[in-house]
Amino acid sequence: MTGLEDFAQGPMTGLKVLDLSRFIAGPYCSMILGDMGADVVKVEKPGLGDPARGYQPKIGDASAYSLVFNRNKRSVALEPRDADDLEILSGLVAKADVLVENFRPGTLEKMGLGPDRLKEINPRLIVARISGFGQDGPWAHLPAFDGIAQALGGLMDLTGDPDGPPTVCGTFVCDYAAGMYATMGILAALRVRDRTGQGQVVDISLLDTAASLLVSAIPEFHALGTRSRRTGNRDRYSAPTNVYRTQDGDWVYIVCGGAEYFPRLLRAMERPELIENPKFATVKDRRDNWDESEALVRSWSEAHTTEHVVGALQSAQVPCGKVATISEVATNPQLRHRGQIAEIEDPRVGTFHVQGVTIQMSGTPLSIRGATPAVGEHNDVVLGEWLGQEETA
Secondary structure (H helix, E strand, O other), X not given: OOOOOOOOOOOOOOOEEEEOOOOOHHHHHHHHHHHOOOEEEEEEOOOOOOXXXXXXXXXXXXXXXXXXXXXXXXXEEOOOOOHHHHHHHHHHHHHOXXXXXXXOXXXXXXXXXXXXXXXXHXXXXXXXXXXXXXXXXXXXXXXXXXXXXXXXXXXXXXXXXXXXXXXXXXXXXXXXXXXXXXXXXXHHHHHHHXXXXXXXXXXXXXXXXXXXXXXXXXXXXHHHOOOOOOOOOOOOOOOOOEEEEOOOOOEEEXXXXXXXXXXXXXXXXXXXXXXXOHHHOXXXXXXXXXXXXXXXXXXXXXXXOHHHHHHHHHHOOOOEEEOOOHHHHHOOHHHHHOOOEEEEEEOOOEEEEEEOOOOOOOOOOOOOOXXXXXXXXXXXXXXXXXXXXXXXX
């Protein structure tokens, strides 16, 4: 038994990934590779394993974080400070295509497995290193988590109400984006290795990731000398894009940016006479009269049910969406149709639901092949397959 069911061949089938990462960003990267069909071996310390295994909320005795991020992986328990286990780990490095780690810079070197040593062991190895501030620079040695990157990277300064405090995003956006950047870097490095036969280091920083998500704020500051500020749910450059409460007490987000959308919105609201009103003729006019244009939409939405508001806007081809609760997301028919709410069977917790595979491919589809393993569950089978060691009794 390999520890994972034999599903259809994925795009990365045959790729061996050694996952030394913990918490979120690194495990998310290796999860994507696992979804792609790679053989991902998660190396954990004996006993508790990845610290995220202890995170709340718990489903049974298992952390929901661990259940999500460590699917499609096998677990090997090794203690790198033990000479015998370090030798085994070095043997796995020799067989791997990719190594993923998100220690603080210098930790891998202290283990005796810095990039130079890794290259000696396996010149073809691609090493993905995810950290708070990158492997070099004046802040490289400092600890960081997602919220710190959001704060230092400007995302918090742009998020929240104009008169309120800076606000952290509702999810670990820098961790997830860093994991995706690391995956892209790994795939690019594999392409280079196909040509050169040589591996390389992929260096991903949470702070770099946060800055990359600012989009127009950096060029706006340097070219125009202006500072982007919090606008709540308003769009910075168009009106009356915002959230509006309905008669039912729900919120509907309406995007009315392009020139073609406002006339459609007015017709849906049965106010076509306002199309020629000079206060609302252009995007700039509507922004100059921001409060008045939003008041028009607000008075209409508050007088109608959510079903009427959404139905009228969809019929008029105005982009809109009810602000969904998590329970509504979990039962969303479009997400269900796309396989984005998936079921996994786990002997410890039974059936549970997770996000499905995000990347859809027609010829080599991604798949969920197995649940999160127990710490060290696959020591014998992995060491047998990768290193040719005989199973212990």
